[in-house]
Amino acid sequence: MSTTKKYNPYDNVQAVVKNAASILGYSHDDYEAVLFPERELKVSIPIRMDDGSVHVFEGYRVQHSTSRGPAKGGIRYHQNVNIDEVKALAAWMTFKCAVVNIPYGGGKGGIVCDPSKLSDSELRRLTRRFTAMIAPIIGPDQDIPAPDVGTNANVMGWIMDTYSMLKGHCVPGVVTGKPLELGGALGRHEATGRGVMLTTLNILKALDIPVKGSTAVIQGMGNVGSISAKLIHKAGLKVIAVSDVSCGIYNPEGLNIPEIIEYLSAKKGNLLKDYKGDGVSYISNEELLELKTTVLVPAALENQINEKNAKKIQAKVIVEGANGPTTVEADEILKKRGIILVPDILANAGGVVVSYFEWVQNIQSVSWSEEYVNERLKTIMDQAFQAVWDIAREKDTSLRTGAYLIAVKRVVDAKNLRGIWP
Numbered sequence: 001m002s003t004t005k006k007y008n009p010y011d012n013v014q015a016v017v018k019n020a021a022s023i024l025g026y027s028h029d030d031y032e033a034v035l036f037p038e039r040e041l042k043v044s045i046p047i048r049m050d051d052g053s054v055h056v057f058e059g060y061r062v063q064h065s066t067s068r069g070p071a072k073g074g075i076r077y078h079q080n081v082n083i084d085e086v087k088a089l090a091a092w093m094t095f096k097c098a099v100v101n102i103p104y105g106g107g108k109g110g111i112v113c114d115p116s117k118l119s120d121s122e123l124r125r126l127t128r129r130f131t132a133m134i135a136p137i138i139g140p141d142q143d144i145p146a147p148d149v150g151t152n153a154n155v156m157g158w159i160m161d162t163y164s165m166l167k168g169h170c171v172p173g174v175v176t177g178k179p180l181e182l183g184g185a186l187g188r189h190e191a192t193g194r195g196v197m198l199t200t201l202n203i204l205k206a207l208d209i210p211v212k213g214s215t216a217v218i219q220g221m222g223n224v225g226s227i228s229a230k231l232i233h234k235a236g237l238k239v240i241a242v243s244d245v246s247c248g249i250y251n252p253e254g255l256n257i258p259e260i261i262e263y264l265s266a267k268k269g270n271l272l273k274d275y276k277g278d279g280v281s282y283i284s285n286e287e288l289l290e291l292k293t294t295v296l297v298p299a300a301l302e303n304q305i306n307e308k309n310a311k312k313i314q315a316k317v318i319v320e321g322a323n324g325p326t327t328v329e330a331d332e333i334l335k336k337r338g339i340i341l342v343p344d345i346l347a348n349a350g351g352v353v354v355s356y357f358e359w360v361q362n363i364q365s366v367s368w369s370e371e372y373v374n375e376r377l378k379t380i381m382d383q384a385f386q387a388v389w390d391i392a393r394e395k396d397t398s399l400r401t402g403a404y405l406i407a408v409k410r411v412v413d414a415k416n417l418r419g420i421w422p
């Protein structure tokens with residue numbers, strides 16, 4: 001957290017967008033509307049808990065932009081969810097969809113809750129009631145939710161069912177990241193981590209750093225972190241440290257990633273602090289971020305690399321698996337120190353790209369093979385990386401600014417071509 005001022009991720013978004021818009025030569029009027037979310041819905045969700053009591057949860061759905069297509073973005077279940085975070089996450093989705101050029105705007109939702117403390121039936125009731133309460137503003141042509149921190153394919157299945165029940169017919173295209181049996185896409189579960197792996201290989205290649213001998217440190221062992229770890233390890237990098245909420249584990253000789261993933265997924269509640277492996281030492285999440293490594297992948301939450309620790313980061317390259325893990329102040333410090341950072345809106349876009357593939361399949365009632373999905377994902381990730389790399393070199397900016405130059409231009413141009421109604 002910033003020592004001078006309370007961290008607000010939406011301030012981060014506005015600062016980055018304004019900077020890109022000014023480099024692009026836009027006037028304030030050109031981009032003014034892009035600085036604000038189009039729509040913010042707050043709901044109070046009453047749930048009958050298993051013990052018979054009633055608890056009211058707070059939930060949100062924010063649509064930042066629908067200029068380039070329906071709003072698109074995940075639903076987060078986490079105790080720290082708040083409106084500024086959801087607004088920032090929604091805006092990041094707008095620019096993420098724009099940088100990989102898929103026809104969506106951006107949205108995000110969340111419920112303030114700790115899903116690990118809720119039973120399956122409480123989670124199901126919470127999800128269904130929340131879906132019913134946001135149903136007036138979501139839909140396959142309007143706003144399409146997906147998984148995020150604390151939610152998964154099962155939750156998406158309940159959203160799909162609830163929305164379909166309200167409509168009176170099956171609407172698989174209302175949500176992505178569903179179970180395969182309900183119209184989910186092959187490859188979606190691994191897509192964000194696969195995109196992070198592809199981006200890692202792209203940046204190493206661009207910087208002429210050989211994969212062999214490169215090391216990786218990964219913060220977070222949720223969907224994004226664990227699959228990034230698995231695929232980065234498979235690609236030939238030595239993963240020397242990973243962490244979850246309980247702690248980090250470190251072995252300079254390389255961790256046994258397949259065994260760690262198997263251990264974590266064997267039982268709900270298994271944590272790294274109880275994992276026993278040869279040569280493993282236990283470190284804090286803070287220590288993990290400051291390890292000497294070729295690649296650091298923050299794949300947990302926002303505000304992990306900030307002005308407090310940016311001076312101590314020893315990675316050569318940072319690939320942002322999470323949304324917003326680095327603050328604007330930290331960006332400046334890293335840039336001055338020559339640390340290359342591949343921004344979230346590019347590095348973790350694999351998830352929403354395959355969400356798009358899922359939605360395309362749903363609305364056409366067709367189904368693609370996993371091979372085809374992965375191939376198309378790679379084409380999009382490679383092209384987007386190259387475009388960002390090229391513009392950043394051409395304009396002599398960071399890769400984050402480069403990504404925003406492309407994304408802000410697409411969003412602002414679409415908005416201006418449509419014009420302000422009425």
Ligand code: GLU
Nearest residue numbers: 073074146148351352355
């Ligand atoms: N929650 C993911 C993200 O932040 C995926 C969003 C989606 O698939 O719509 O990119």
